[in-house]
Amino acid sequence: MQLIPCPWCGPREEAEFHYGGQAHVAYPEDPGALTDQEWARFVFFRDNPCGPFAERWSHSAGCRRWFNAVRDTRTYELLSVYRVGEPRPDASERDEVVS
Amino acid sequence: MTDPVSPAPPPGAHLPDHPGFLWEDPEPRPAYDVVVVGGGGHGLATAYYLAKVHGITNVAVLEKGWLAGGNMARNTTIIRSNYLWDESSGIYEHSLKLWEGLEEDLGYPILFDQRGVLNLAHSLQDVRDSVRRVNANRLNGVDAEWLDPRGVKEVCPIVNTAPDVRYPVLGATYQPRAGIAKHDYVAWGYARAAHAMGVDLIQNCEVTGIETVGDRVTAVRTTRGRIAAGRVALCAAGHSSVLAEMVGLRLPLTSHPLQALVSELLEPVHPTVVMSNAVHVYVSQAHKGELVMGAGIDSYNGYGQRGSFHIIERQMSAALELFPIFARAHLLRTWAGIVDVSPDASPIVGLTPVEGLYLNCGWGTGGFKATPGVGDCFAHTIAHDKPHRFNEPFTLERFTTGALVDEHGAAAVAH
Numbered sequence: 001m002q003l004i005p006c007p008w009c010g011p012r013e014e015a016e017f018h019y020g021g022q023a024h025v026a027y028p029e030d031p032g033a034l035t036d037q038e039w040a041r042f043v044f045f046r047d048n049p050c051g052p053f054a055e056r057w058s059h060s061a062g063c064r065r066w067f068n069a070v071r072d073t074r075t076y077e078l079l080s081v082y083r084v085g086e087p088r089p090d091a092s093e094r095d096e097v098v099s
Numbered sequence: 100m101t102d103p104v105s106p107a108p109p110p111g112a113h114l115p116d117h118p119g120f121l122w123e124d125p126e127p128r129p130a131y132d133v134v135v136v137g138g139g140g141h142g143l144a145t146a147y148y149l150a151k152v153h154g155i156t157n158v159a160v161l162e163k164g165w166l167a168g169g170n171m172a173r174n175t176t177i178i179r180s181n182y183l184w185d186e187s188s189g190i191y192e193h194s195l196k197l198w199e200g201l202e203e204d205l206g207y208p209i210l211f212d213q214r215g216v217l218n219l220a221h222s223l224q225d226v227r228d229s230v231r232r233v234n235a236n237r238l239n240g241v242d243a244e245w246l247d248p249r250g251v252k253e254v255c256p257i258v259n260t261a262p263d264v265r266y267p268v269l270g271a272t273y274q275p276r277a278g279i280a281k282h283d284y285v286a287w288g289y290a291r292a293a294h295a296m297g298v299d300l301i302q303n304c305e306v307t308g309i310e311t312v313g314d315r316v317t318a319v320r321t322t323r324g325r326i327a328a329g330r331v332a333l334c335a336a337g338h339s340s341v342l343a344e345m346v347g348l349r350l351p352l353t354s355h356p357l358q359a360l361v362s363e364l365l366e367p368v369h370p371t372v373v374m375s376n377a378v379h380v381y382v383s384q385a386h387k388g389e390l391v392m393g394a395g396i397d398s399y400n401g402y403g404q405r406g407s408f409h410i411i412e413r414q415m416s417a418a419l420e421l422f423p424i425f426a427r428a429h430l431l432r433t434w435a436g437i438v439d440v441s442p443d444a445s446p447i448v449g450l451t452p453v454e455g456l457y458l459n460c461g462w463g464t465g466g467f468k469a470t471p472g473v474g475d476c477f478a479h480t481i482a483h484d485k486p487h488r489f490n491e492p493f494t495l496e497r498f499t500t501g502a503l504v505d506e507h508g509a510a511a512v513a514h
Contacts, residue, residue, distance in 0.1 A: 015409045050341050074402050
């Protein structure tokens with residue numbers, strides 16, 4: 001089981017966390033103005049890259065807070081974690097998160 | 100007495116010759132009428148029906164690894180057609196009917212064994228949903244029965260139907276015509292038959308780009324050079340998003356690891372296939388004797404062909420509650436495949452905005468059972484540039500129109 005470094009609690013076992021899919025998908029600012037295509041994109045279409053992916057996690061069996069992480073979907077290695085509201089870190093500024 | 104004059108025969112001289120290969124390993128030609136991307140079950144079946152039904156034999160199947168080494172080698176081989184909606188009934192039942200004649204059709208043994216499938220119900224809501232599905236199946240001409248716990252015990256005596264477990268068995272749906280097949284033999288049968296009709300099966304050939312002129316697909320770029328193509332058909336399961344992105348096409352898919360495992364070889368103890376959505380496990384016993392068990396997907400997106408251990412641990416505890424007799428069985432090996440999960444647990448099979456580019460993906464955790472059915476329908480779609488009536492509902496557009504085919508109930512963990 002891999003350790004996920006919660007930005008509030010530190011490294012904890014993966015089973016304590018809940019996955020939330022792609023990060024930074026904002027609710028539409030003017031929902032009434034959306035076309036069917038735009039709704040489809042918002043509701044159903046997500047990035048599905050083979051490589052680094054910014055995604056949401058919830059530490060549901062710990063502090064119960066949501067946070068974001070960049071993880072490589074090929075190796076599952078967590079490249080960085082950051083709190084909600086913080087911008088996505090540059091892939092080059094890699095944190096030393098897995099210790 | 101040995102003859103002291105004649106020299107000793109070389110080691111192995113008494114062994115028979117290497118048997119004939121089932122297919123050749125050709126160099127790719129510069130152009131084909133149809134290029135199928137992905138040499139798994141769906142890709143091979145599509146090529147086979149293109150050649151057999153539509154007479155299109157100038158076809159290449161491109162496989163980035165070895166033939167049928169992805170999900171075709173990793174699935175739990177369950178075949179059934181007891182899905183809820185008419186749309187699903189159409190394509191899955193079409194597939195099951197083709198399975199019933201496939202051995203004869205391919206002229207190759209596939210060990211198709213209609214030993215039946217039990218889908219267990221563990222709660223009152225499960226029971227209601229299951230009975231509704233049985234009724235829907237029967238209206239669609241799919242064989243289905245509702246069994247009470249005693250009936251479950253009769254079909255599969257080793258299931259624990261005691262009332263005092265965490266998730267008691269309150270009954271099950273039963274499809275007697277469902278079963279399993281030997282997945283490798285299925286792939287080999289299709290590969291051999293397709294090859295015999297002139298299809299080129301090209302391994303170690305990864306597609307790295309798709310060329311278009313205007314709105315039309317013209318070629319694929321591969322690790323073995325550029326290959327011009329009249330039509331390109333994608334059958335890449337977990338890697339579909341990566342391929343579609345090469346033409347700027349976004350798909351409503353997420354790729355996840357899906358794990359399975361086998362025990363050591365055991366005496367025949369398990370006469371059927373048992374699936375449980377609620378406790379996340381499905382179990383059958385392979386012809387050789389291993390218990391084959393599948394889990395649910397790992398929650399996160401992943402292309403790594405491996406998953407997390409706690410999934411296996413939970414799956415084993417679920418299996419033990421259902422089958423206490425397995426307590427002393429040893430786990431032999433575990434593995435994972437990459438499955439392309441769609442929002443409504445139904446596939447996407449049909450045309451794309453790019454002319455000459457066809458899409459077959461989104462089968463998620465349950466594509467094996469569809470192999471002959473989708474091969475036939477997808478070949479029809481490619482040959483006529485128009486969907487077959489059985490894959491017509493499974494368009495990419497349904498996520499915009501809202502005409503979803505929600506099979507989470509029939510598919511769920513154990514698709």
